[in-house]
Amino acid sequence: MKKITIVAGISAVLLASACKTKDLKMNVEKKEDVSTKKEVVYQVFTRLFGNKNTTNKPWGTIEENGVGKFNDFTDKALHEIKDLGVTYVWYTGVPHHALIRDYTAIGISNDDPEVVKGRAGSPYAVKDYYNVNPDLAVNPSNRLEEFESLIARTHKAGLKVIIDIVPNHIARQYEGKTNPLGVKDFGAEDDVTVDYKRNNNFYYIPNTTFEIPDMAKPLNGESNPLIDGKFEENPAKWTGNGSRMAKPDKNDWYETVKINYGIRPDGSKDFPELPSGFDTKSYQEHDAFWKGKDVPDSWDKFKDIALYWTAKGVDGFRFDMAEMVPYEFWSYMDSAIKVKNPDAFLLAEVYNPKEYRNYIQLGKMDYLYDKVETYDKLKDIIQGRALPDGLSAIQNGLADIEHHMLHFLDNHDEQRLASPEFAGTPQKGKPLMVVSTTISSSPTMVYFGQEVGEAGNENAGFGTHSRTSIFDYIGVPSHQRWMNGGAFDGGLLTKEEKELRDFYKRILNFSLNSSALMGKYQEIQEVNRQTTAGYDSGIYAFTRWSATQKLIVVTNFSWLSTSNFELKIPADIIEKWNLKDGNYTIKDQLYNKSSTLLQVVNGEGKVQITIAPSESFIYQL
Template sequence: MDKPIIYQMLPRLWGNTNEKLHKSGTVEENGTGRFKDIDKVTLDYLKSLGVTHIWYTGVLRHATCCDTRGCTPSSSQWVKGNAGSPYSITDYFDVNPYLAVKPEERMAEFRALVRRTHAAGMKVIIDFVPNHVARDYGKFSPKPIRKGRDAQGHPVLGALDDKTVHWKPDNDFFYYPGQSLILPVKGTYKEMPAKASGNIYSPEPTVNDWYDTIKLNYCDFHTDTWDRMYEAVCFWASVGVDGFRCDMVELVPAEFMTWLIKGVKAEFPEVQFIAEVYQKNLYNKYVHEVGFDYLYDKSGLYDALHDIVTGNVNNAGGPIEQWQSARRITWNWQSLGDVQPNMLNFLENHDEQRIASDFFGLDARNSFAALYVSLFFNTAPFMLYFGQEIGERGMDEEGMSGKDGRTTIFDWWSPASLRRLFLSVHGKGELELEEKAVLEKYRKLLAFASEDEAIKKGVTYDLCYCNMYSEGFNIDRHFAFIRKYGEETLLIVSNFEPKDSDISITVPAEAFEWLQISQSDSLNATTPVKVHVPACDGVILNLR
């Protein structure tokens, strides 16, 4: 079995080569990428990196201020950014018109993208957003025949609700009878009665709330809302989508997700589900009871590696706190138990700050030590975010998204590094020297993860506990482990320090016994393995 390597990309930004950008600009001013830009050349490039799955973010039709390219604008009073959030869905059964060359043929263009992706040997993942919808869900259609119905002809969510009560089992939304919606942004938008927003039960959401969304009412027993959402997932599976990244599932009843996953897999056995989950105490439940294939390990390995990298880079080798210690990597895997293979490891995604940003590692090369751990530590899948492989910094000030270390998902934009990557892939330009160096490193490591049997299938042995007092080994700044499969034994060492390290690694007798490795004159429990590890980097040694 191949190690799943997932590549998250926002089609809106890929292929947009416009250099003349305006802060908070319109789509006419700043441009947009389209489905067609994810062409065979792009897909061949991703396949060459070892990518097995592509998560196309922002495909489902969402609220936007755009009034051209087949779009009907939603209210700018609550849409976040001119382009809008990919998680403020206006139709679960449609794709964004602005992503198509011919908006009226947008579904055909998306189906063609799915076919291209499959032909290139990769699988398609899209978002499933079960907790909330846009404030004007289903009200955008220009065709009278569709009034009050979604793209598949179903009555839109909320159309049959009793709005005279706050809650009712048959209602799709939560209402505040007699109270108007009070938004944190001034304007003329009217919503009476107010509906609860995606993350808060209140008619008056704050600027920090998801005020561009309405929370769905599931109950903890089967309702029509369950059926509507099941139909949506099955619709996309029938289109050829291979997996769903499920947004904020902790806000949705586990009973619903259990029922949904079981039902969908009965019809589409190969479809996979990835959960955005943040409570580590729920990991076992979401894997063993609810049925998710993979879970974000954001609150575990990601947070640990983030703190270790920032602690070492920003302190320039000075004292670090316990929460910045490499020991957290050990503590994390020990807490996971048998769900380790179900964790989705990553160093970037659209919610988190870019590694190369001023808020994280300052330079993409400072994260290589973390990459060796996240990518190689176990058989779990690994995800990277488009542009990560060349050091995209996320330091533009685009509009709704400020200079916060994140590449915007709210604005019409074209990050310079992604322009260079697109043009380079298509033979029409070149990357900068630093970008080329980062890409070459990612190519090498991703290829190794994709091809090496010990990485794809092997067991792991953490060596840190037995090297606390080894020469040159710093338990807070270094991490060492073995991957073993068949006759192959790999020693992998990460150095989080901003300086080169010469380290002696002891492989204890217990490791030889547990891994079923025979000792020899050159490899034994009494002779340390000498390793030189560059600053903020890692090494792989084949011991057999």
């Protein structure tokens, strides 16, 4: 392909021979399951959600910058989240993780700042899996009871609960202070004289002491009695990202240690493998297969953790860096979770497309991140590096698993959608949201503050701007304006922020109630790109339909130019929709203000479209 110019922020790319995409199966047929509806996940960083403090001092303490609590999720707050069009709340950062604050009065040891990221700590360096972050409780001694109350309030509001489990790694200073009877800590029975043993929980570097990585001063140079240039760990353990160095690099996950799942250091598997054909077996059959099997100790430890939280009413889990853990383990644990709760929502962070089907079909995951394909493509489009046409090939390539590929535009790991480093403005993010939400039957995820245009501009200390910091005590300004001191009524939002939240509320609630979005997809991009005059480079269009609903989705990724064109609806779609020649009124479902005609002549359809910058239409027949 040859890039020739930039038009309205979209790279105008000409294909060498008029879009040679005939080899792609552009009509993605999918068996419609009208018994299911779209799910919408609202991710909240629990520590930040209820924080009303606006000081935002870099490296600020709780006393200086404030912190949110479980109790900040009031009935009113949860009602407003539900009303936005949400079905699940992912409470991020709930399990007790390493942090810099003195809780020795309630029996928690202090964490060494030299193996903690930031002051508030990473939620992915879990210190005690059977309890919750004491920062989040009004009374830290009753922190577990306060979280159990939040679970109950969330359910009362008609929402379900997701929390994180991080099976690949744990905090260097793990201490299970509240383990259930009979549960032993990770590593308590390890043979530390060898680098690997099947039932060791960790990998070791025998006869070698751990060394602090070379890095900037912890706590920005603040004095702390535990900052002495060392952390007692002998022998040293492998670091969470797989580093086998006793002195990891500053860019390694030095605050964590790698869990051993029975993968030998040479990469071979030291556990039973699933028989051929198990990719088509049910979770019940997977669970039955593992009955009586001898599995590594770490498998049992994490299964017990998941079932502990399931028993407390947690409805699902987001599994951090799931692809760094063998899919056989996921088969073992996920099938056990499903036996206890068949409706459990199991979401995995997987970034390797070649492994998607293994983790869905063999690992029994419900959903994976659609990051490296749909998310990355949308980011490329809005930043002028690609045409939207490529979205069709992605949807085609994922056709057999598209329902399992969760869509998002914002989360705790990524740059904020409205940040200058991503879309630039919340308005430019709107067409991305329409496409992300409507192009497949997969769940949609929204990160708190996204719906009011949070740009993540704060330099929090360890965390810097464009991402809302997960390592620091900080405020989230746009979200705080919606929170309005705990009223949760948007009273401090600007006019533009209110309009943006209204847009999100419209698109999410529409998606929850649309049977077409659980039905079939067919792109109409190729024919219009090739033959339609005025079909500018930023336009993308496709159709969705069920037995009872037919949709035409048109969006304009350009933020500069209004486009006027006659959209073509190919004859095969008109035939599938059983439309005869004539005129049909179609009405936009986002704002219910715009209606136009679908004209069918000689078995082909056409719609006159005028679409403004960053505008989208969801036309229903």
